[in-house]
Amino acid sequence: MDRLAALQRAPEHFVDTAAMARLPAKARRGFLRQAFAAALAGGAATLARAEDGEAAILEPTEAARGLGAPVALDGYGKPSKYEATLQRRQSPGLTQTRQASVSFCPLQGLFGIVTPSGLHFERHHQGWWDIDPRTHRLMLNGSDARMLKRPLVLTVDELMRLPSVSRFHFIECGANTAMEWGNVAVPTVQYTHGMLSCSEFTGVPLITLLEMAGADLQRGRFVLAEGGDGSGMTRTIPMELVRSGEVLVAYGQNGEMLRPENGYPLRLVVPGVQGVSWVKWLRRIELGDAPYGTKDETLHYVDLMPDGRQRQYSSIQEVKSVITTPSGGQVLLQRGFHAISGLAWSGRGKIARVDVSVDGGRNWREARLQTPVMSKCLTRFSADWVW
Amino acid sequence: MDRLAALQRAPEHFVDTAAMARLPAKARRGFLRQAFAAALAGGAATLARAEDGEAAILEPTEAARGLGAPVALDGYGKPSKYEATLQRRQSPGLTQTRQASVSFCPLQGLFGIVTPSGLHFERHHQGWWDIDPRTHRLMLNGSDARMLKRPLVLTVDELMRLPSVSRFHFIECGANTAMEWGNVAVPTVQYTHGMLSCSEFTGVPLITLLEMAGADLQRGRFVLAEGGDGSGMTRTIPMELVRSGEVLVAYGQNGEMLRPENGYPLRLVVPGVQGVSWVKWLRRIELGDAPYGTKDETLHYVDLMPDGRQRQYSSIQEVKSVITTPSGGQVLLQRGFHAISGLAWSGRGKIARVDVSVDGGRNWREARLQTPVMSKCLTRFSADWVW
Numbered sequence: 001m002d003r004l005a006a007l008q009r010a011p012e013h014f015v016d017t018a019a020m021a022r023l024p025a026k027a028r029r030g031f032l033r034q035a036f037a038a039a040l041a042g043g044a045a046t047l048a049r050a051e052d053g054e055a056a057i058l059e060p061t062e063a064a065r066g067l068g069a070p071v072a073l074d075g076y077g078k079p080s081k082y083e084a085t086l087q088r089r090q091s092p093g094l095t096q097t098r099q100a101s102v103s104f105c106p107l108q109g110l111f112g113i114v115t116p117s118g119l120h121f122e123r124h125h126q127g128w129w130d131i132d133p134r135t136h137r138l139m140l141n142g143s144d145a146r147m148l149k150r151p152l153v154l155t156v157d158e159l160m161r162l163p164s165v166s167r168f169h170f171i172e173c174g175a176n177t178a179m180e181w182g183n184v185a186v187p188t189v190q191y192t193h194g195m196l197s198c199s200e201f202t203g204v205p206l207i208t209l210l211e212m213a214g215a216d217l218q219r220g221r222f223v224l225a226e227g228g229d230g231s232g233m234t235r236t237i238p239m240e241l242v243r244s245g246e247v248l249v250a251y252g253q254n255g256e257m258l259r260p261e262n263g264y265p266l267r268l269v270v271p272g273v274q275g276v277s278w279v280k281w282l283r284r285i286e287l288g289d290a291p292y293g294t295k296d297e298t299l300h301y302v303d304l305m306p307d308g309r310q311r312q313y314s315s316i317q318e319v320k321s322v323i324t325t326p327s328g329g330q331v332l333l334q335r336g337f338h339a340i341s342g343l344a345w346s347g348r349g350k351i352a353r354v355d356v357s358v359d360g361g362r363n364w365r366e367a368r369l370q371t372p373v374m375s376k377c378l379t380r381f382s383a384d385w386v387w
Numbered sequence: 388m389d390r391l392a393a394l395q396r397a398p399e400h401f402v403d404t405a406a407m408a409r410l411p412a413k414a415r416r417g418f419l420r421q422a423f424a425a426a427l428a429g430g431a432a433t434l435a436r437a438e439d440g441e442a443a444i445l446e447p448t449e450a451a452r453g454l455g456a457p458v459a460l461d462g463y464g465k466p467s468k469y470e471a472t473l474q475r476r477q478s479p480g481l482t483q484t485r486q487a488s489v490s491f492c493p494l495q496g497l498f499g500i501v502t503p504s505g506l507h508f509e510r511h512h513q514g515w516w517d518i519d520p521r522t523h524r525l526m527l528n529g530s531d532a533r534m535l536k537r538p539l540v541l542t543v544d545e546l547m548r549l550p551s552v553s554r555f556h557f558i559e560c561g562a563n564t565a566m567e568w569g570n571v572a573v574p575t576v577q578y579t580h581g582m583l584s585c586s587e588f589t590g591v592p593l594i595t596l597l598e599m600a601g602a603d604l605q606r607g608r609f610v611l612a613e614g615g616d617g618s619g620m621t622r623t624i625p626m627e628l629v630r631s632g633e634v635l636v637a638y639g640q641n642g643e644m645l646r647p648e649n650g651y652p653l654r655l656v657v658p659g660v661q662g663v664s665w666v667k668w669l670r671r672i673e674l675g676d677a678p679y680g681t682k683d684e685t686l687h688y689v690d691l692m693p694d695g696r697q698r699q700y701s702s703i704q705e706v707k708s709v710i711t712t713p714s715g716g717q718v719l720l721q722r723g724f725h726a727i728s729g730l731a732w733s734g735r736g737k738i739a740r741v742d743v744s745v746d747g748g749r750n751w752r753e754a755r756l757q758t759p760v761m762s763k764c765l766t767r768f769s770a771d772w773v774w
Contacts, residue, residue: 057524057540063668064617068514070485071648075474076466076505080517080651083644087462098457111589111639112553114501118463119643127455130467137444153444163726166499166757166767202498230451252498254641256506257470261458264467281450339550370553372759380553 079118088119091179091191099127100231102173104194107324107343112370113168113378115197117254122261123173123195123275125231125296131281133257133265136228138249140213142220143288149214156265159204160251166202167248167271168377170345172317174274174301188329193322196345198378201269202252205245210287217243220287224294225268228281234294235277236313237270239287246271246376249282271376272347273315276301317347321354321381332387340367340383351379358385466505470496475506478566478578486514487618489560491581494711494730499757500555500765502584504641509648510560510582510662512618512683518668520644520652523615525636527600529607530675536601543652546591547638553589554635554658555764557732559704561661561688575716580709583732585765588656589639592632597674604630607674611681612655615668621681622664623700624657626674633658633763636669658763659734660702663688704734708741708768719774727754727770738766745772 079086088103095101105121122128133156142148173195179185180192206223220239227233241247248269251257258264263280270277276296291297291313302310321344326332340358344351350373355364367381466473475490482488492508509515520543529535560582566572567579593610607626614620628634635656638644645651650667657664663683678684678700689697708731713719727745731738737760742751754768 054524054540056522057526057670061518061522061615063516063518063615066617067486068511068516068616070514071488071509071511072475072477072485072490073515074505074648075476075490077475077507077646077648078505079463079643080520080647082517082520082651086643088459088464089462090459098459099454101458103459110642111551112587112642114587114642116641116643117503118461118465120464122458124455124458127457128460129450129455130469131448131450133467133469135443135448137441139444153441161725163769163771164498164728200499200501228448228450229455230453254503255497255499255501256466256473256503259464260467261461261464264469283444338548341551372761374759382550384550 086119088121088194089190091186100125102175102195104190105197106190107194107196107322108189108327108330110324111341111380113198113343113380114254115199117199117256117259117262120197120199120253120259120262121173121195124229124261125233126229128261129229129281130260131228131265136265136281136283138266138282139284140209141284141286142215143286147216147220147287147289148210149216150212152209152213154209156251159209159249159266162204162208164202164204164252165248166200166252167246167269168198168200168374169269169271170196170198170317170376170378171269171275171278172196172345172347174276174303174314174317177320177322186328189322189324189327192328193320193324193343195275196343196378198345199253200255201248201250203248203250203269206242206247206249206268206285207245209249209285210242215287219289221289222287222291224284224286224288224292225277225279225282226284226286227263227279228283233276233279233296234292235279235297236291236294237268237273237277238315241270241273249285272317272349274301274317274347277315317345319346319348319351320344323356335387338385338387340385342367342381344369344379344381345377347376349375351381354379354381356381356383358387473506475508475581476577478573487512489562489582491577492584493577494581494583494709495576495714495717497711498728498767500585500730500767501641502586504586504643504646504649507584507586507640507646507649508560508582511616511648512620513616515648516616516668517647518615518652523652523668523670525653525669526671527596528671528673529602530673534603534607534674534676535597536603537599539596539600541596543638546596546636546653549591549595551589551591551639552635553587553639554633554656555585555587555761556656556658557583557585557763557765558656558662558665559583559732559734561663561690561701561704564707564709573715576709576711576714579715580707580711580730582662583730583765585732586640587642588635588637590635590637590653590656593629593634593636593655593672594632596636596672597629602674606676608676609674609678611671611673611675611679612664612666612669613671613673614650614666615670620663620666620683621679622666622684623678623681624655624660624664625702628657628660636672659704659736661688661704664702704732706733706735706738707731710743722774725772725774727772729754729768731756731766731768732764734763736762738768741766741768743768743770745774 086109103122138154141151176195250269266282268279298312323342354367356367357364367383370380473496490509525541528538563582637656653669655666685699710729741754744751754770757767
């Protein structure tokens with residue numbers, strides 16, 4: 001018996017019309033609707049019974065007959081070969097060069113809240129580097145001699161000796177979800193919402209470093225964060241965020257060192273704030289008394305406001321949510337029960353509640369939230385749906 | 388200026404005496420002790436001042452001068468080449484064959500609570516397989532015809548349509564930490580405690596499937612879980628655990644599908660219970676009214692009790708903790724401030740408190756716990772230490 005899937009997975013790149021044409025004219029419908037109806041009603045069995053039999057369960061498989069692969073075949077393992085199409089991908093035509101570009105996270109294929117580091121979205125301005133941590137340095141200085149009494153240059157090892165914290169946070173590019181403001185432009189949630197990822201970050205609170213360096217916390221109202229790549233990436237961070245203890249000089253991501261594409265060996269973590277402020281390959285922090293007016297906060301990364309003016313220094317990512325399955329490009333092959341699953345997040349704190357509509361917004365019902373709900377972190381929601 | 392690290396990382400395999408001999412006779416001491424003293428006292432600067440200068444910070448680096456690598460160079464990214472020695476590894480001589488063996492998780496190099504899936508420990512009995520999810524089946528049956536009214540065979544796609552949950556849990560091999568009961572046998576925390584990992588698992592509560600299948604929850608007191616590899620791995624799970632909703636038929640791990648070495652496409656998740664019950668490549672669940680007395684709960688995976696008898700059906704992993712840094716094989720190159728970091732976990736619920744001693748148990752102080760503290764999950768603790 002050849003079983004049909006209930007849901008055809010999203011094409012992992014753009015819609016493949018040939019694959020669409022191969023869909024069965026009439027899919028085997030209703031399996032789980034019946035299953036659920038039967039289970040709920042305690043009614044008569046209408047399910048595929050085990051005794052009906054199919055070779056896949058009745059005959060010993062290759063895995064049951066042989067000797068498998070040894071332990072530590074991969075000292076650092078990889079996903080199944082059957083998951084090879086789940087990749088972070090460029091949106092063709094979006095940018096002229098792949099060094100100043102974006103790769104999008106395949107949200108349609110992910111579960112829970114942790115983004116596998118191998119699928120973390122990328123946004124580079126002059127390409128990424130795998131920087132030798134033995135030669136990397138982080139400098140802390142003041143805008144004048146009194147602002148920071150003891151300017152510091154730290155090695156990565158020195159930084160890693162200091163008291164650290166680990167926290168789960170989302171990171172989102174300021175341009176995320178802007179693709180569809182004008183019209184439906186891209187076919188899947190990977191491209192509409194995929195400049196979004198979530199990790200457990202580990203690092204040293206920046207306030208600890210500033211206090212070590214003898215910062216003047218009365219006069220110091222802003223820090224400048226500078227990256228080590230050639231793009232001259234610099235951003236102003238208000239000291240209110242730093243003083244909260246939330247801003248980290250991070251070296252860890254999902255239990256291991258940051259990935260090179262995510263700023264190895266050091267990046268700034270600025271929870272709730274757009275990704276461009278999470279400066280990668282972090283090399284310098286300067287404490288000053290005024291915003292720095294850098295190109296990536298006054299000319300780029302500005303937002304058009306309703307009155308036609310441009311807002312500079314965009315910062316907090318406001319609350320958003322998206323259904324990741326079923327979602328664009330996926331095809332429901334059966335009526336009946338489907339689990340709706342999605343993500344909600346806010347740069348201002350915890351998600352309190354998510355409502356879901358399956359009729360274009362006429363009726364709404366409350367979704368279940370996966371716990372623990374954490375501040376400035378993705379929250380997975382789910383809802384049951386009978387189509 | 389060539390800076391010395393404060394802490395020499397653990398040799399990632401066994402202790403390299405040649406590397407030990409190359410240690411500087413007198414390491415550059417006290418950097419952070421002074422730093423902390425100065426910061427705390429607001430005293431005179433004794434730190435490495437930025438203006439002292441070193442080429443690594445004063446001269447433009449290669450990364451600052453050139454064009455880096457493009458986005459999506461790796462559709463599924465990898466760690467930095469500088470982290471290549473951090474691997475899960477076999478303990479040489481522990482087993483005769485690598486298909487019935489263990490690879491240990493490098494806890495000494497990890498942060499926070501999430502274990503990168505590529506470094507998840509392995510314990511196989513007949514090797515691992517990368518099973519095609521399109522042909523994999525999960526069967527649910529009863530020990531007699533009345534135990535399960537509607538025996539079921541599910542495809543992976545059918546299972547993935549059902550309401551799922553995602554939860555963070557540790558998994559620990561029942562043999563973990565037994566290596567040193569007799570004497571100090573292995574040199575690093577990777578080998579003393581590394582049959583331990585922690586992930587966000589996603590799956591369908593087993594109780595949902597049993598209810599769908601019309602289980603007799605009065606008579607049904609145990610389930611048998613059977614794996615799809617050739618080892619005949621079968622374990623008895625008490626229905627009290629299943630009824631709690633905690634036992635999952637999982638397909639997701641850290642946001643993506645399970646890794647092949649961890650049971651792709653389906654494994655049982657039995658929070659708090661030793662890893663052998665988290666049956667990989669799960670193919671069958673049987674509901675019965677008595678324990679099944681399988682080889683891996685009555686002959687293997689039994690525990691010697693103080694009175695000399697063997698305990699069968701070992702289940703809950705009791706509370707444990709370990710300092711992961713500084714730890715075996717690591718060498719402290721400087722006196723002064725060091726951050727102590729470690730893990731605590733219990734198969735019975737949440738960690739309430741961790742105390743740390745740095746003088747062989749004479750004095751104890753309370754460690755900080757990383758939040759959120761989750762049930763049957765690793766908890767990261769930390770403490771400050773001036774040596």
